[in-house]
Amino acid sequence: MHPSARISAAIEILGDLEIRRRPASDALKDWGLSHRFAGSKDRAGIASLVYDALRRRACARYIMKSETPRAEMIGALVFARDMTNEEIESHFSGVGHAPAPLSDEERANLFARDLSGAPDWVLGDYPEWLEPHFARAFGADAVAEGRGLATRAPLDLRVNALKATRPEMLAELAHLDAQTCRFAPLGLRIAQGSAGRGAALDAEPAYARGMVEVQDEGSQIAAALCRAAPGEKALDLCAGGGGKTLALAASMDNQGELFATDSDGRRLTPIFPRLERSGARNVTVRAPRGKADPVADLVGQCDLVAIDAPCTGVGTWRRNPDAKWRTRPGALEQRQKAQDEVLARGARYVKPGGRLAYVTCSPLCEENEDRLAAFLVDHADFYCENAADSLALAGIEGLDAAASSHGPGLRLTPARHDVDGFYVALLHRKN
Numbered sequence: 001m002h003p004s005a006r007i008s009a010a011i012e013i014l015g016d017l018e019i020r021r022r023p024a025s026d027a028l029k030d031w032g033l034s035h036r037f038a039g040s041k042d043r044a045g046i047a048s049l050v051y052d053a054l055r056r057r058a059c060a061r062y063i064m065k066s067e068t069p070r071a072e073m074i075g076a077l078v079f080a081r082d083m084t085n086e087e088i089e090s091h092f093s094g095v096g097h098a099p100a101p102l103s104d105e106e107r108a109n110l111f112a113r114d115l116s117g118a119p120d121w122v123l124g125d126y127p128e129w130l131e132p133h134f135a136r137a138f139g140a141d142a143v144a145e146g147r148g149l150a151t152r153a154p155l156d157l158r159v160n161a162l163k164a165t166r167p168e169m170l171a172e173l174a175h176l177d178a179q180t181c182r183f184a185p186l187g188l189r190i191a192q193g194s195a196g197r198g199a200a201l202d203a204e205p206a207y208a209r210g211m212v213e214v215q216d217e218g219s220q221i222a223a224a225l226c227r228a229a230p231g232e233k234a235l236d237l238c239a240g241g242g243g244k245t246l247a248l249a250a251s252m253d254n255q256g257e258l259f260a261t262d263s264d265g266r267r268l269t270p271i272f273p274r275l276e277r278s279g280a281r282n283v284t285v286r287a288p289r290g291k292a293d294p295v296a297d298l299v300g301q302c303d304l305v306a307i308d309a310p311c312t313g314v315g316t317w318r319r320n321p322d323a324k325w326r327t328r329p330g331a332l333e334q335r336q337k338a339q340d341e342v343l344a345r346g347a348r349y350v351k352p353g354g355r356l357a358y359v360t361c362s363p364l365c366e367e368n369e370d371r372l373a374a375f376l377v378d379h380a381d382f383y384c385e386n387a388a389d390s391l392a393l394a395g396i397e398g399l400d401a402a403a404s405s406h407g408p409g410l411r412l413t414p415a416r417h418d419v420d421g422f423y424v425a426l427l428h429r430k431n
């Protein structure tokens with residue numbers, strides 16, 4: 001497909017999202033099924049355009065003074081693709097499958113690119129309802145942090161210490177220009193292509209053999225901060241697809257016991273092949289059955305309970321840009337309730353002297369420091385670890401400035417650390 005035809009297709013899909021209010025991945029899949037002539041490169045290129053438009057939707061709508069998918073696409077080419085006015089006009093030629101030529105009004109708005117007077121939520125490209133929450137979490141940096149969350153994510157890999165070393169994998173993946181991550185001790189980063197096209201990892205023998213695993217550097221740091229050690233009894237209470245479980249198992253070097261569960265058994269499905277591929281042998285998956293607690297025998301027994309809590313996912317917007325417009329205000333209150341419940345539940349499994357790791361992929365105080373403060377009111381037998389100690393004990397260097405200024409714990413953000421947004425705090429149960 002001609003690049004201009006891809007732009008037309010992306011506009012069509014943005015229109016579908018507008019009307020049917022469904023996940024972008026569903027709309028993209030349906031488009032692919034009904035346009036079978038489009039090859040995989042075309043589909044990837046169109047998806048990348050759609051996601052870029054979602055990333056920069058607020059700025060695009062503002063400069064174009066319009067909320068149409070066409071306006072969003074023009075804005076995406078400005079803000080996410082750095083195209084000149086002439087380049088954009090050449091794509092909107094009306095020839096063949098290219099979008100119709102720009103109207104006089106569109107041309108005037110495009111040429112002006114006028115963001116003057118725009119509020120922070122527009123400049124930072126986040127939903128208006130989150131403005132007070134961003135202001136609280138980030139203060140004067142709200143716009144910069146929003147912009148960070150509106151960029152494209154790189155591809156990060158975690159070297160599976162059960163099967164390989166980082167120097168070995170650096171050499172193995174040199175043809176992808178793999179680089180060591182800045183902070184994560186086992187992390188490798190592969191830069192994305194200019195139009196957001198990623199490396200074909202599936203074709204890599206090192207990936208197929210489980211020597212590397214896809215995991216954002218922020219998620220790797222969160223897992224490393226848990227300090228799961230060989231010989232420990234550990235519980236991953238919100239294991240989901242197992243991203244953190246695999247990292248915890250590797251950090252335990254297959255020694256000790258790691259239990260993985262989740263309140264939603266269906267979410268555990270991907271964990272089985274992933275464990276198999278990774279060579280982790282000390283993990284027991286306990287799927288919930290009926291109302292009984294699948295890990296009841298672990299009450300008061302665990303050295304470590306990791307809670308990768310359900311959250312708004314604001315920190316993952318780089319990878320899921322449509323989530324930022326699909327999340328509704330009520331979701332924040334719902335998540336806070338779930339977080340209080342899961343923290344109270346997790347505390348029960350920690351043995352005296354054991355630790356509880358609380359992790360979210362959200363930067364909002366309401367989901368992080370506020371939840372810990374509420375937890376500590378009801379759990380006087382727990383205390384929070386100092387952020388500097390957490391980093392030192394996990395052997396992670398260069399992140400001292402990530403200590404939260406809102407309370408205990410650490411905050412990672414795309415703008416400051418070039419990783420997905422994460423919050424991590426370590427609590428200890430007193431002896």
Ligand SMILES: C[S@@+](CC[C@H](N)C(=O)[O-])C[C@H]1O[C@@H](n2cnc3c(N)ncnc32)[C@H](O)[C@@H]1O
Pocket residue numbers: 237238239240241242243244245261262263264267308309310311338341342345
């Ligand atoms: C952020 S996701 C976990 C992601 C996963 N740890 C990973 O790294 O791939 C949060 C998970 O918490 C689960 N969850 C929510 N409330 C829970 C509870 N009270 N007990 C256990 N799991 C819960 C959800 O079903 C969801 O799978």
